[in-house]
Amino acid sequence: MDGITIKSKVESVDSSSNSKLASIFCMRNIKQGSMIFLMSAVTLILLSPVIYMVFMSFRSRREIMMEPLALPTKFHFSNYLNVIADMNYLGTVMNTVGVTVVTIILVSILSSLAAYPLARLRSKVSSLVYVFFLLGMVIPPFAALTPLYLFIRDLGLLDTYAALVIVYTVGHLPLGVFFYTSFMKAIPKELEEAATLDGASPLKIYWYVIFPMLKPITGTLAIFITLGVWNDVVNPLLFITTNEKLTIMPAVLRFLGTYSVDPTKLFPAAVLASLPLLVVFFALSKQIVNGMTAGAVK
Amino acid sequence: MKVDKRLLFLLPALFLYIAFTMFPVMKGISLSLTEYAGVGEATFVGMDNYKEIFQDQRYLQVLKNTLVYGITVVIFQNGLGLIFAAILNSIPAVRDAIRTALLVPSMLSLVIAGYVWQFLYAPMGGGLNELLVSLGLGSWQRVWLGDSSIALFSVAAVHVWMFVGYSTAIFLAGYSGISSEVKDAARVDGVSPIKSFFYIDIPLLAPAITVNITLATIGTLKSFEFPFIMTAGGPDYATMTLGLRIFQLIFSEFKYGSAAALSVVMILLVALITVAQNSYLRSREDKI
Structure with a gap:
């Protein structure tokens, strides 16, 4: 051009x-x-x-010591096999996937349900509630950590997946409400009005008319939630005590520790921990880039 | 007066949000006025935790580190991101491929990037120092994470490395909103590319600049993972940030009252900076 x-x-x-x-x-x-x-x-x-x-990740400890920058001469898959066994890799990946999926389902339903009145009603109450939700986006996750821990402890939910699901779901509600409200404002009201004339209840309208139209923004939200859950270390370290229940990043952290890390463990663990997200990223890179950059253009 | 039934849809989300976010935040504010070790009763100590924060030389250094870290990352991540986006926008043939490639580091987690860079920065046999030797630049070798005059910047550089692709992608999304006619017209009129960058691109990218600066600011102010893994806050507190200090107070010192007070300071700091930034950046957008 x-x-x-x-x-x-x-x-x-x-x-x-x-x-x-x-x-x-x-x-x-x-x-x-x-x-x-x-x-x-x-x-x-x-x-x-x-x-x-x-x-x-494919080099032996000796090779790394002798020549730190050289290419691998032969592929030491034994590094990987050791890490997979010692870190309970498959188990932690399954834990992470499970917690992520349940969180995505809960956040998308709860926050789109809340966003429906916020997008449709023009009243002081709804705009106040909207701002109240948005407040949650600027609160750093650390801020409420100690009281949250005590609360979860008092509910008897320590060392359960439920603790993680609750914390992640609530943590992403403000983002969900924000995404869905702005998305729904752009959906024309005619369809709902037709359904109302046919005598459908508001809940039925939400579920059969509105919710199916939210797929694109739900995809974007799912990306943010996946990145958030996958990369978080603080909450699992705080709420989970049994190693078998840990999600991936805190499992890597516990497996490696923090001082003088053994490279034959570090690099395979790093590759293994990054692999699932990188595979998803390359498979869906177009949608992910569009989702992550939405909002940059008015 | 008839209340719209749809308002009931707010209740589940609102209930959970109040119970698990707002209630703990309020609780945190009251906890910050106590001394509490997790068991037994919390002792009321008034403003002592806050006094400690603002009188202790170490805490003042933590605040300073956090700000220096944040400013360094925001400037370099967005500066480089803007330059990359401007260049990529002029080479459509490879734009999308390079944009995807540049995003790969931000798909690693902070924990993983921290571990890999700790190894790259190692003084003996670390990738960076070895590379400098093999390029004949042996005199540039440093103890990247062990020298208190550069450690904070070494850690900040990893943050920039990881997220510069994200900034680039957001600026590119901004570029896609600029009509090519404006730029073509300027070129035909003989406006130099540099001039057109400063007088056309930057003003029209205002919304993308706002998003990028806000995201980078919030992201850096609350992050603790890099100093936690790479330096543990050392040497001699040179890389101790607000987030890491709170993490330590909770996880290794069990001083929940002090942690809560420092968290309140962090909320205020983040809120203050983001509100100030946003009102400035938005008013800048409106002027254009």
Whole structure:
């Protein structure tokens, strides 16, 4: 498109100067090419720690000591087998997936249900409640940690998955209410009005008319929840005491500890812990990028 | 007066939100006025926890570290993100592929990135120092995480590394909203690319700038994972941040009252900074 604009401009000014035209194209190509080269180099540099992580995970301790930067000469899969067994890898991945899925279901239902009146009613009450929910987005998760711990303890929910599901669900409610309210405001009211005339109750309208239309924004919300649950270490460390019930990142943390980490454990554990999210990311990268950047454009 | 039935739909979410977020926050404020070790009764100590925070030299350093860390990350992450987005926007052939590749680090978790970089930064046999030697830059070697004059910046650099792709993606979304006619017109009129970047791109990217700065600010102010894994707050408190200090008070010192007080300070700090930033950035948007 850039080329066409320039071409028409050049032609209208001086139709005979083909050489000038060619030189402009040539200049642009060189410029484009050098920019592509520059950004490819930058990208490679930024990805090098990830590549380093993968290469290191296949090397033996001796090889790493002798030549810290060399490529793997032979693939030591034994590193991986040890970590998978010692860290209870499959179990922790299943725990994380389970907690994530239940949280996504609860957040999407609870917050879309709450967003429905907030998006449709123009009253002081509903705008006040909306602001009250949004307040939750700026409160850092640390702020209420101690009282929350005491509360969960008093409810007898320590060391249960329920504690994690509750904390994650409530933690993502403000984001859910925010997403769904702005999304629903853009849905035309005609369908609901038709359903009301047919005598459907508000709950039926929400469930059969509104909820099915929320799929795109629910996808975006699911991405944020997945990243939040997957990467969290604080809540499981606080609420879960049995190692078998831990989610993935705190399991890595407990497995590795914090001082003088053994590279033959560190790198395979890092690759294994990142793998599920990276696979999902590459499979759905278009939707994820669109979801994560929604809101940047008015 | 007839109340709309749909208001009842608010109740489940509202109940859980009050019970598990607002009630604990209120409780936290009252807990911050006590000394409490998790068992037995909490002793009321008034403002003592707060006095300690604002009189203790170490706590003042924690506040300073947190701010320096936040400012460094916000500036470099968004500055680089903006430059990357501007360049990528001019090379549509590879734009999407590079945008995806740059997002890969932000798909790792903070814990994993922390571990990998701790190893890269290691003084002996660490990837970075070894690389410098093999490039003939041996004199640039540093004890990246052990030298108190640079440790905080070494940790901040990892934060920038991890999320610069995210900033880039948001700026690119902003670029997709700028009509190409405006830029073409400027180019035809002979406006240099640098001038068009400052006088066309930056004003039109105002909403993306607001989103990026707000996200980066909240993200850095509350994060504790990198200093926790890479330095444990050392050397000599050089990388101790607000989030990490609260984490330590809860998990290793069991001083719940002090932790609550520091959390209240953190809420106020985050709220103050984000409100100030937002009203400034939004008014900037409106002017344009």
